[in-house]
Amino acid sequence: MDIDERLELITRNTQEIITVNELKELLKKKKKPVIYWGTAPTGKPHIGYLAPALKMADLLRAGFKVKILLADIHAALDNVGWEVLEKRYKYYEIIIPLLIKSIGADPKDLEFVKGSDYQLKKDFVYDVLKMSTVVSVHDAHKAASDVVKMGDNPKLSGLLYPLMQALDEVYLGAEAQLGGTDQRKIMVLARENLPKIGYPPRIEIMNPLIPGLTQGGKMSASIEDSKIDLIDDEKTIQAKINRAYCIEGDINNGIFPFLKYILMVIKKDKKEILLIERPAKFGGNLEYSDYKSIEKDFLSKKLHPMDLKNTIAKEIAKLLSPIREKKSELDKISKEAYS
Numbered sequence: 469m470d471i472d473e474r475l476e477l478i479t480r481n482t483q484e485i486i487t488v489n490e491l492k493e494l495l496k497k498k499k500k501p502v503i504y505w506g507t508a509p510t511g512k513p514h515i516g517y518l519a520p521a522l523k524m525a526d527l528l529r530a531g532f533k534v535k536i537l538l539a540d541i542h543a544a545l546d547n548v549g550w551e552v553l554e555k556r557y558k559y560y561e562i563i564i565p566l567l568i569k570s571i572g573a574d575p576k577d578l579e580f581v582k583g584s585d586y587q588l589k590k591d592f593v594y595d596v597l598k599m600s601t602v603v604s605v606h607d608a609h610k611a612a613s614d615v616v617k618m619g620d621n622p623k624l625s626g627l628l629y630p631l632m633q634a635l636d637e638v639y640l641g642a643e644a645q646l647g648g649t650d651q652r653k654i655m656v657l658a659r660e661n662l663p664k665i666g667y668p669p670r671i672e673i674m675n676p677l678i679p680g681l682t683q684g685g686k687m688s689a690s691i692e693d694s695k696i697d698l699i700d701d702e703k704t705i706q707a708k709i710n711r712a713y714c715i716e717g718d719i720n721n722g723i724f725p726f727l728k729y730i731l732m733v734i735k736k737d738k739k740e741i742l743l744i745e746r747p748a749k750f751g752g753n754l755e756y757s758d759y760k761s762i763e764k765d766f767l768s769k770k771l772h773p774m775d776l777k778n779t780i781a782k783e784i785a786k787l788l789s790p791i792r793e794k795k796s797e798l799d800k801i802s803k804e805a806y807s
Contacts, residue, residue, distance in 0.1 A: 471495045474530040478673070481523070481729050483649045486659065486672040494643055494671060495531075503527055503644040503673070506537035506583075506636060509556035510548055511689020512806065513563055515696045515784060516678040518571065518730045523646060523675045525573040535640050536564060539583040542632065545625040546616050555805035557582065563698055563798060566791040571734060586639050587632060595638070595665065599631040602664040603657065611657040614650045634658035637670045644671035676729055679722040681712035687722065694722075699795050699802075702785040709781040714773045719763055723780060731783055732759040744771065744779045 469477075474495055475488075485491060494501050505520055507513075524534050540557045544550055565575035586592055611630035612618060618626050633654050637645050645655060655672035662669055680687040680694030687695045696708055714721045735742055735757075742762070744754040754771065756762045765771040791798075 469530070477526050477530045478532075480526065481519075481675065481733060482673055483676040484652070484672075484674045486655065490671050491644070491673075498643070500531055500533050501643045502533045502535060502641055503646055504535040504537055504581075504636065504640045504642040505646040506539045506542070506633065507560065507564070508539040508542040508546055508548075509553075509560040510543050510546055512802070513560065513567065513698050514687060514689060515698065515726070515730070515788075516687040517564075517567055517698070518787075519675045519678055520646060520648065521567050521571050521573070522730060522733055523673070524568070524578070525571055527646070528573065528577050532644075533579070534577070535579045535581055535642065537581050537583055537636060537640060538564070539633075539636070541583045541587045542629060545629045545632070547623075547625075552805050555801060559798065559801045559805050562794060562801070563791065566794060567698060570787055570790045572738070581640060583636075587636075592635060592639055595635050596628065596631050598665045599634065599661060600628075603631060603661050607657060611653040614653055630654040630657050634662055638662065638667050642670060644673055646673045646675065648677045649674045650677060676725065678725050678729065681708060681722045683713040683721075696784060696788075698788055698791045699798050700788070701792065701795075702781075705785050705788075706778075706781040709777045709784070710774075712777065714777065716773050717767055717769045719766060723776065724763065724766075726780070727762060728759045731780070731787075732756075732762070734787070742779065742783070744775050746775050750775075 471492070475492060478491065479485060479488070505524060527534050538557060538560050540553055543556060544553055548556060561580070568575045568578065605627065608627040608630055609618070609622065612626045616626040616629050634657060637658060647655065652674060655674070659669040659672065678687050679685070680691060682691065682694045685691065685694050689695065693708060693711060696705055700708070712721065712723055714723050732742065742756040744756070746753055754765070762771065766776065
């Protein structure tokens with residue numbers, strides 16, 4: 469795979485890269501660069517996590533070494549109780565590799581790192597203090613605002629969060645970071661301030677966020693009907709998809725971004741078609757090999773929302789089946805971590 473092919477694979481289905489030119493230079497200079505994706509064990513992971521999982525699979529194929537940071541200290545800074553922190557970390561430690569497996573990638577190709585294994589060490593803490601002398605309260609608050617639960621009376625912990633995330637790039641030995649578009653302000657803060665304490669800026673790669681299933685909202689662990697948990701059973705998946713906001717002829721909902729950035733990407737990579745089963749009296753079955761054709765038929769009202777929903781529910785249930793194999797174990801940890 470040449471540099472252009474690698475670049476195409478890395479950049480597909482991304483929202484923004486800061487910067488593409490730096491990425492090109494990195495690919496020229498280094499055969500196996502390092503990138504990391506971090507997730508704090510706060511709420512339960514949902515199907516929106518499939519978007520970064522697919523991008524990590526792309527990065528592996530493009531020759532990157534991919535590290536996954538399970539950021540337990542970050543979770544505490546984002547108001548997860550210290551008494552349940554280890555239990556939520558354990559939940560993520562089991563479910564994130566299963567998530568990677570569900571899209572056909574091998575978790576063994578990834579390196580998993582626990583945040584507290586290095587974030588409590590002297591050098592890291594020293595650099596956090598150095599960062600605190602170059603980053604203003606205003607800039608730290610602004611950077612954290614899209615990620616941390618700040619509230620009307622924000623805690624100091626929320627201001628430390630972006631400083632630590634900036635330094636994660638350094639201490640994980642990464643040349644690049646992967647994150648959702650909600651991470652953009654923290655990524656920019658890192659690029660602007662790491663050089664002030666002697667570290668070069670990293671490349672920032674952002675995948676789009678998958679909207680929630682409810683009208684006009686985001687997919688959130690705290691809003692039950694907005695998302696599908698990775699361990700939801702088939703009946704629950706079907707019920708949530710049936711309730712999802714999706715008006716005939718209108719693609720402005722959470723269903724279509726899921727189709728575009730997740731389901732049809734998987735289908736394309738596997739060279740599979742999306743089969744929508746319909747009775748003959750309603751026109752019979754439909755087959756799609758690309759996202760644009762689905763969008764076109766839906767806008768023209770050739771494809772009805774319920775037919776699409778029924779198919780989406782079945783596809784999600786099939787996709788999450790490897791995770792449900794560990795459901796009893798995950799349910800037991802979940803009761804302790806999320807009661």
